[in-house]
Amino acid sequence: MKSLLTGNEAVALGAYEAGVFVATGYPGTPATEIIETISRYPEVYAEWSVNEKTALEFASGVSLSGKRALVAMKHVGLNVASDPLINLAYTGVNGGLVIAVSDDPGMWSSQNEQDSRLYGLIANIPVLEPSDSQEAYIFTKMAFDISERFDLPILLRLTRAISHTSSIVNFEGERREVYRKYTSNPKKNVLIPPYTSKQRLSLQRRMEIFRQEIPSIGLNSAENKGSIKGIITSGISYQYVKETFPDVSVFKIGIVYPLNIQEIKKFSESCIELFIVEESSSFIEDMLKARGIEVKGKANGLLPETGELNSFLIKEAFQGNYIKYGELCRDNHAFLCPGCPYIGVFSELHNKSIFIGGDIGCYTLAVHTYPNVIDTTLCMGSGISQAAGYSISQGEKAIGVIGDSTFFHSGIPAVLNAMYQKADILIIILDNHTTSMTGGQPHIGTGKGLRPDKKRLLIEDILYSCGVESVKRIGAYDLRNIKTGIMDGLLTSGISAIIIDGECAVHKQKDGFCYIEEQECNLCNSCLSLGCSAIIRDGNSYKINDRCNGCGLCIQVCEQNAIKKKYINSIYR
Ligand code: SF4
Ligand code: SF4
Structure with missing residues (x-):
């Protein structure tokens, strides 16, 4: 069967056919559509999680029970999930466990452009990197088998171009049902010394066996054209290399961590000059050089470490032109949508000379309209904590602004910590009843989900439970009450909160x-x-x-x- 699919859709299809029982994650561009797509298959229990850490922990419980699980997130989400990720390498899996992560080189919709392949190195787990939708489908299916065979969680690394580009996928169209028996095994699954010593050695052993098996797994391939030059590449860079140099020998790495050096050495012997073309950091290049393979790449100034690559840039680079950086997002013309429920509160805040800790969400677009309205935006949940830190340090009131989905994601511990620190802050929660930045996904505060029968959690109830005594909900288009609410909050000593309530303008019926x-x-x-x-x-x-x-x-x-x-x-x- 054939279909035109994006990389994200192909991952969902591959996971479905591999018999995945649970698919979960937290919305984040460019990975969001993986969970949205797989949720259309009734055989799969698909649901958003509150954040990436809980998503991975939840999925690991499914894996432990003997069923297959997929977790999807954007690259910064993997930072949130890194604690269970690194420890899961020690315990290993039962049912196959695959973590699909999509990076955003060029930072088109992200706060940084980290290279998630490095998590393979940190956690010591295999990283697979497809170069188109067909491979996204095949690699995902195989990742579950590899996970079970080698008792390891598998990182499937995508990038924006792979996630969002459509290409033809040949697929089987049949789902396998895979169940493994659960047997309690504390020596494998309880991470406590001295068990950890054995688990650590076991991880090294499992990874070494996997490394030796890489050639037989067949996800790396050499395309020998008898050229003097040879190029090692992976992911989307493979497509750019093929387009730019169709007659050059290419070694495509599908398993980017760990590397099987023997097969790469063999390829390198067929060429006189060896190059490496990879997007983001010099991840593969550094590993090759550390193992004595002479290769020209980013360290030689051939290609930049920053920004997205494309065929044009690669051609320029090989013609000897210095490329300082790849394609980067430079468009600052995105504004809050007309009718956005955040306009009222930001128009009131932007005249205040007070520290405002912002957070991750589309409300950060307010800085393009009111340049000084937010002092910081760091990561999910940080706005409240930074405001608390500032208030303690300066002995003055500060404001922490956070969206509803982000509040549930990681804002609650920040409120608890601010209470514990006895900070003097006004918390402003922008409740637009959705995860708007990523296209409008439900969350626990909406009473909706990908699956039915959800209970809505009220932000007020949580704030009261955290010890915040003054909490007010104010309509997003009620300018007078917004003004009064902010004023009252600033005059209240300790922690108070206002919730600005208004449906996202994109989803609201225009009247x-x-x-x-x-x-x-x-x-x-x-x-x-x-x-x-x-x-x-x-x-x-x-x-x-x-x-x-x-x-x-x-x-x-x-x-x-x-x-x-x-x-x-x-x-x-
Ligand atoms: S009614 Fe709302 S959306 Fe329309 S112009 Fe006025 S503020 Fe903007
Ligand atoms: S009078 Fe009314 S419409 Fe005219 S500029 Fe002032 S606010 Fe705008």
Whole structure:
């Protein structure tokens, strides 16, 4: 059977056919569609987890019980999951356990561009790296077999280009059901000294056996063209190399950790000059050089360590042109959507000279409208903690801003810690009832999920349980109460919280739109300084363009009553 699939869809299909019982993860571009796609198969128990760490721990319980499990996340999510990941290498698995991680070279939608292959080295587990959707499908299926055969969790490393590019996939279309028996084995699964000594030695042994078996597994391949030059490559870089140098001998590495040096040495002997083309860090290059293979790559200045590669850059590099960095995201023209429920609160905050710890989510786009509104954005859950640290250090009030999904992901321990530290902060939780940055996935605070019958957890209840005494929920388009709520919070000593409640503008049903009566407008600029990107200055007048979703926020700031709303129903009438 054949189908045009993205890499993420191919991973989902491969996992489905491999008989995966549970698929879980936390939304994160570019990996989100893996779980969304696999959730369409009724045989698979697919559900989002609260964060990547709990996702991997949950999946490891499934694996331990004898069934296969897939976990999917973006690269920064793997940092959150790194504790169970590294320890799972020691315990090993029962049912196959595969962690699909998608990196974002160029940082198109991420806070960094780390190279997740390095986790293979840190955890000492195999890392497979497909170079297109066909391989994403095949590698995923094989990863479950490899996991069970060598008693190891497997990291499947994708990058943005692999995750989001569609190509033809030939697939079997049949699902295998795989169950293994569970037998309690504390000496294998309880990590406590002195068991750990044996588990550590066992890991080395399992990895060494795996390393020796790499050629027979068949995921690496040599394409010998008899050329003087030879190129070692992996992942998406393989496609760029083939496009740029169709007549050059290529060694494609599908298992990027560990390396089987013998087969690479054999390939290197067939060429006079050996190059390495890989995206992100010099991961493979460093391992080859450490084992005495002379190869030219990033350390020789051939290619950059930063940014996405492409065929053009590779061609330039091989022509001797210095490439300082690859393709990087430089577009700062993304703004909060018109009608975004965060516009009101940020338009109020941006005039305050107070430390504001921001967090990960689309509300960070507010900095493109109000450049000084957020002092920091570090990682999931950090805004509250950084505000707490700042307040303790400076002896003054600070604000921590966090979204609803991020609050459940890792904001709760931050609240507990701020309470314990006796910080003096106002917590602002932006509750738009979804995980909006990644396309609108449900979470435990929405009462919805990929599976039915969810119970909604109220943010207020959690805050009260954490010991926060003053908690207020305020409508996102109620400017007066937002102003008062912030003021009250800043005057309250200790920790207080306000929850700004408003449905994400992307998912909200539009009920009308606003327009400006030019003859009533006195050009005061109040509407423009609100920060909604649907309001524009057009020569000597102000206009509202057709991106307006009729939220009504601008009506509240226009003292001239020059802004009117037309309801869609009234248009049809
Ligand atoms: S009503 Fe005003 S603030 Fe709301 S989306 Fe339209 S222009 Fe923007
Ligand atoms: S707030 Fe009202 S009066 Fe002021 S510029 Fe906008 S439309 Fe004109």
